[in-house]
Amino acid sequence: xxxxxxxxxxxxxxxxxxxxxxxxxxxxxxxxxxxxxxxxxxxxxxxxxxxxxxxxxxxxxxxxxxxxxxxxxxxxxxxxxxxxxxxxxxxxxxxxxxxxxxxxxxxxxxxxxxxxxxxxxxxxxxxxxxxxxxxxxxxxxxxxxxxxxxxxxxxxxxxxxxxxxxxxxxxxxxxxxxxxxxxxxxxxxxxxxxxxxxxxxxxxxxxxxxxxxxxxxxxxxxxxxxxxxxxxxxxxxxxxxxxxxxxxxxxxxxxxxxxxxxxxxxxxxxxxxxxxxxxxxxxxxxxxxxxxxxxxxxxxxxxxxxxxxxxxxxxxxxxxxxxxxxxxxxxxxxxxxxxxxxxxxxxxxxxxxxxxxxxxxxxxxxxxxxxxxxxxxxxxxxxxxxxxxxxxxxxxxxxxxxxxxxxxxxxxxxxxxxxxxxxxxxxxxxxxxxxxxxxxxxxxxxxxxxxxxxxxxxxxxxxxxxxxxxxxxxxxxxxxxxxxxxxxxxxxxxxxxxxxxxxxxxxxxxxxxxxxxxxxxxxxxxxxxxxxxxxxxxxxxxxxxxxxxxxxxxxxxxxxxxxxxxxxxxxxxxxxxxxxxxxxxxxxxxxxxxxxxxxxxxxxxxxxxxxxxxxxxxxxxxxxxxxxxxxxxxxxx
Amino acid sequence: xxxxxxxxxxxxxxxxxxxxxxxxxxxxxxxxxxxxxxxxxxxxxxxxxxxxxxxxxxxxxxxxxxxxxxxxxxxxxxxxxxxxxxxxxxxxxxxxxxxxxxxxxxxxxxxxxxxxxxxxxxxxxxxxxxxxxxxxxxxxxxxxxxxxxxxxxxxxxxxxxxxxxxxxxxxxxxxxxxxxxxxxxxxxxxxxxxxxxxxxxxxxxxxxxxxxxxxxxxxxxxxxxxxxxxxxxxxxxxxxxxxxxxxxxxxxxxxxxxxxxxxxxxxxxxxxxxxxxxxxxxxxxxxxxxxxxxxxxxxxx
Numbered sequence: 006x007x008x009x010x011x012x013x014x015x016x017x018x019x020x021x022x023x024x025x026x027x028x029x030x031x032x033x034x035x036x037x038x039x040x041x042x043x044x045x046x047x048x049x050x051x052x053x054x055x056x057x058x059x060x061x062x063x064x065x066x067x068x069x070x071x072x073x074x075x076x077x078x079x080x081x082x083x084x085x086x087x088x089x090x091x092x093x094x095x096x097x098x099x100x101x102x103x104x105x106x107x108x109x110x111x112x113x114x115x116x117x118x119x120x121x122x123x124x125x126x127x128x129x130x131x132x133x134x135x136x137x138x139x140x141x142x143x144x145x146x147x148x149x150x151x152x153x154x155x156x157x158x159x160x161x162x163x164x165x166x167x168x169x170x171x172x173x174x175x176x177x178x179x180x181x182x183x184x185x186x187x188x189x190x191x192x193x194x195x196x197x198x199x200x201x202x203x204x205x206x207x208x209x210x211x212x213x214x215x216x217x218x219x220x221x222x223x224x225x226x227x228x229x230x231x232x233x234x235x236x237x238x239x240x241x242x243x244x245x246x247x248x249x250x251x252x253x254x255x256x257x258x259x260x261x262x263x264x265x266x267x268x269x270x271x272x273x274x275x276x277x278x279x280x281x282x283x284x285x286x287x288x289x290x291x292x293x294x295x296x297x298x299x300x301x302x303x304x305x306x307x308x309x310x311x312x313x314x315x316x317x318x319x320x321x322x323x324x325x326x327x328x329x330x331x332x333x334x335x336x337x338x339x340x341x342x343x344x345x346x347x348x349x350x351x352x353x354x355x356x357x358x359x360x361x362x363x364x365x366x367x368x369x370x371x372x373x374x375x376x377x378x379x380x381x382x383x384x385x386x387x388x389x390x391x392x393x394x395x396x397x398x399x400x401x402x403x404x405x406x407x408x409x410x411x412x413x414x415x416x417x418x419x420x421x422x423x424x425x426x427x428x429x430x431x432x433x434x435x436x437x438x439x440x441x442x443x444x445x446x447x448x449x450x451x452x453x454x455x456x457x458x459x460x461x462x463x464x465x466x467x468x469x470x471x472x473x474x475x476x477x478x479x480x481x482x483x484x485x486x487x488x489x490x491x492x493x494x495x496x497x498x499x500x501x502x503x504x505x506x507x508x509x510x511x512x513x514x515x516x517x518x519x520x521x522x523x524x525x526x527x528x529x530x531x532x533x534x535x536x537x538x539x540x541x542x543x544x545x546x547x548x549x550x551x552x553x554x555x556x557x558x559x560x561x562x563x564x565x566x567x568x569x570x571x572x573x574x575x576x577x578x579x580x581x582x583x584x585x586x587x588x589x590x591x592x593x594x595x596x597x598x599x600x601x602x603x604x605x606x607x608x609x610x611x612x613x614x615x616x617x618x619x620x621x622x623x624x625x626x627x628x629x630x631x632x633x634x635x636x637x638x639x640x641x642x
Numbered sequence: 643x644x645x646x647x648x649x650x651x652x653x654x655x656x657x658x659x660x661x662x663x664x665x666x667x668x669x670x671x672x673x674x675x676x677x678x679x680x681x682x683x684x685x686x687x688x689x690x691x692x693x694x695x696x697x698x699x700x701x702x703x704x705x706x707x708x709x710x711x712x713x714x715x716x717x718x719x720x721x722x723x724x725x726x727x728x729x730x731x732x733x734x735x736x737x738x739x740x741x742x743x744x745x746x747x748x749x750x751x752x753x754x755x756x757x758x759x760x761x762x763x764x765x766x767x768x769x770x771x772x773x774x775x776x777x778x779x780x781x782x783x784x785x786x787x788x789x790x791x792x793x794x795x796x797x798x799x800x801x802x803x804x805x806x807x808x809x810x811x812x813x814x815x816x817x818x819x820x821x822x823x824x825x826x827x828x829x830x831x832x833x834x835x836x837x838x839x840x841x842x843x844x845x846x847x848x849x850x851x852x853x854x855x856x857x858x859x860x861x862x863x864x865x866x867x868x869x870x871x872x873x874x875x876x877x878x879x880x881x882x883x884x885x886x887x888x889x890x891x892x893x894x895x896x897x898x899x900x901x902x903x904x905x906x907x908x909x910x911x912x913x914x915x916x917x918x919x920x921x922x923x924x925x926x927x928x929x930x931x932x933x934x935x936x937x938x939x940x941x942x943x
Binding site for chain 1 (some may be wrong): 650653665809833839913
C-alpha cells in the first residue's frame, strides 16, 4: 500500500509475538476516545475510516480479499483498493453509494482505543449526525481540498459545536489531488477560521491529509514538508476525553434503579454523571432536598473507596430517605436546580412536524415527564445561521423553544453537564423519538412564580358542598350527542342538589377561546385552556362537565394528568361516523363534504377514539335519558 | 489530566447502565444466552449491574440440539451459579421433522434459531430480550442500535430505528412490539477476551486448544463431537490440536489449528491472526454479501 512515510508507526506486532502478557498489561491501561467524522458526500469519509482501520491492522486477510474483489467490481478507485467499501454496510446504501445511517467502527493504536461514528453528509440526514455527535469527544470535519469550505461544512461544524464537542479537527482531504499545495491548505484553513469564530468555535486543529494515499494519518508525510504536525492519529491519541473532564465537576448521580434484594439492603444504582463520591460524603436527594451521607459504594468486586464520573455503581445511604428512579443524588453543598419551564434548543428528528402545545414525553437522564413545547421563538438556518420565524419545526430543523413540564425536573444547563442538560422528546402515540434537546436555562417565571399556599384547600371547599369534585369529560364526533346528554346529566345533578358546571365547546369558543381557529395547534390550545378552567372549577369543589369533540388522545391524556388520580372521568359518546353524519343536526357534515369546512373531525381531520374510557355510551342502543342515568350512576355510585 | 478509567472500565459502565435502563420500562425481560464468550461476558455484566440482587430476569437458551456437549455443561453450571432461572427452548416442529445441519442446510438455522427464537419469545411474552451481538462482528451490525425495535412479527426495519442520543434510550413500545437490547454493542473481540481475563470469567473449554477428533470438509475443520456426525466415505476423524474462535452448532462451526491453551495465548493468536472472527461460520455466507442483514429483517438475532 502506498504510504508516504517510511517510519513504522505500529510496533506492537513484535511485542505481541514476543511478550503477550506485557502487551496485554499495556493495552488494558488504554483509555477510550469517541469521535465522529463528518463531511459532504464524496469528501472521503468512508475512505478515511477504512484507512484508519487498515493502518491499525483492523482489516483481516479474508476481509481484504473480499475488499479487493469488491473494489474491482463496484469500486470507484479503478484497480486500487476502495476503502469506502469496508464501511458502507447496508445493502441499500451500497447500491446507492451513500452512507445512510450512523455506523460505529473500532480501532486501537499504541496509546488509545477509538470508537468512530461514521455520520452521513447527505443533505437530509442532520438527525444522524446529531445522534453520532452526541456521544463524541471530538469531531473530524472533512473538506475536499479541491472544493474548500462548503455549505455542508458549515452545517456540520455548527452541529458539532451545538452538541458541545470541544475538539474540532479540520481534515483537509485529497491533498494528493492538489499537488500537496501549501497555499491551498492555508487558504482553506483561513476561510474556515473566519466561519468558525462566527459560530463560537475558538479552537480547531487543521491537518492536510490524503485518506486514499495515507498522508499525515499515522505519521507526518514527506509530501507535506511544510506541515509540522500533528498527524491525525497523534492528535487523536492526545486530546482530553470529555468524561475525564467531568470528574472535576460537582457530584451527580441520576438514580436508575432501586436495588432491594431483601429488607436489610436498599441501594441506589446509577452511573455518575459528574464528579466523584466517597463513603461519608454529604449528599442531597433531589427534588425532595433531603440530605444524608453516603454509607457504602457497593459492587460485586467489593466496596469501593471512591467512584468517579462515568462509573456505574450502587450507593447505600446512612438514613432512610425517600429516593427512587428519576431522583438525583448530588453533592449536598452544590446541588443542581429543579424547574418546570425552560428554554432549550431542539433538533427535530421525526417526519411528522412538531405540534406546539401537544404533550410529549420528555426523558432527561433517568427522569421521564410530560412536556409541552411552545411555538418556536425562532428556527436556525444551519447554512446561514440566520434566525427565522417559525410556527413549527420540520424534520431536521433546529430551533429555540420554550418547554414546560408537568412537574419539576432536576437539571443543569447542557453546556455545564451533558447528562443533566440533554433530553429527548417521545411521541406519546407512536413512541417514536421525535427530537433531541439541549436545555439552556430555566425561565424566570418558573423560578420566581411560586405556588401560593392558601388556607382553604380543595377538600374543604368540596366538603362544604357535600360532594366529591369530578370532571366528566365528554368526547365524540360532532353530532354524536355530547351536548344533549351532558345537558341532561347536569339537569339531573341539579335536581339532586349537586353543584355542577357545564363547559360547552361552542359556548367557550364565543368567549375564552374566541381567538382560536380549528388547526391542529389551535385545537390543542383550546383543550389545554378548557382543561385549566375545569381544573380550577374542580378545585372550587364543583362537578365539571365538558362537551368537546377533543379528537386527540394526547390532549385528553394531558387534561387527565392535570387532575388528581380518579377525578378525570372520560365519557366516550360512541356514535359511528355514518350515524352522526346522518343526523347532521347543525348541517356541518354537509358543508365539510362540500369542501366548505376545513379540518372537520371525521372528514379531513382524524378522531382518535379513547382506548379505555371510564364510561362508554353507545348511542345506537341507548336513549339520551338512559345514557344520562348510567353516567350519574357511575359518577355517584 | 490522566484518564482515571480505562477503556474496559468505560465499556463495563456503559453496559451496566444499559441493562439497568431496561428495567425501567420492561414488563417481562429475558437474557438470550448462547453460552459463547460474548454471552459469558454479558451474563457477568448483568450480575455486576444488579448485585447484590440476582439479575431480575431469566436466561433463555434457544437450543438447536446440535451445540457442542461442552456448551451444555457450562450452560447448566452458569445458570446454577448466577441464581437465575434457565429456560431452554427447542422448536417442536424442527424436532419433529428431525431438522439437522447435515441434511437441511440453511433451513437448520432458520427453523431452530430464527423460528425457535420467535416462538420462545411469543410463548413467554417477553417484551425485551438482551442479546450479546457486537458492532464489530459484521457490517450490518455496525449500524444497529443498542435498543433495536422489532415489530409484532419480530421484523427489523433498518429505516425505522429510533435515533439514540447520549446515553438516553427510548424503551417505550406499543403492545406486541418488542425490543432486542445489545448491551455489549461497543465491545470488540479483543475487549471481550481481555475482560474475560481481567474478570476471570468461566468460558467453554473449546476456546482453548486441545487434541480433538476432526475432519476437513469444504475448507473447514469440523469437530466430530458425537456419533450423529455422518462421515463421508473415506473420512476418518483425525486428532488435531484445535480450538474455536466462535461457538455455534458443532457441524457448522470451523475449528482452527492451534496450540494456545491459555487466555494470553488465545489473545496472542487472535491478534496475530489474519482472518476475521466470523470466517469460521457458515451462516454469513448463505445468500452472498448482505446475508446477515437479510437474516435480521426476517427476525434472526
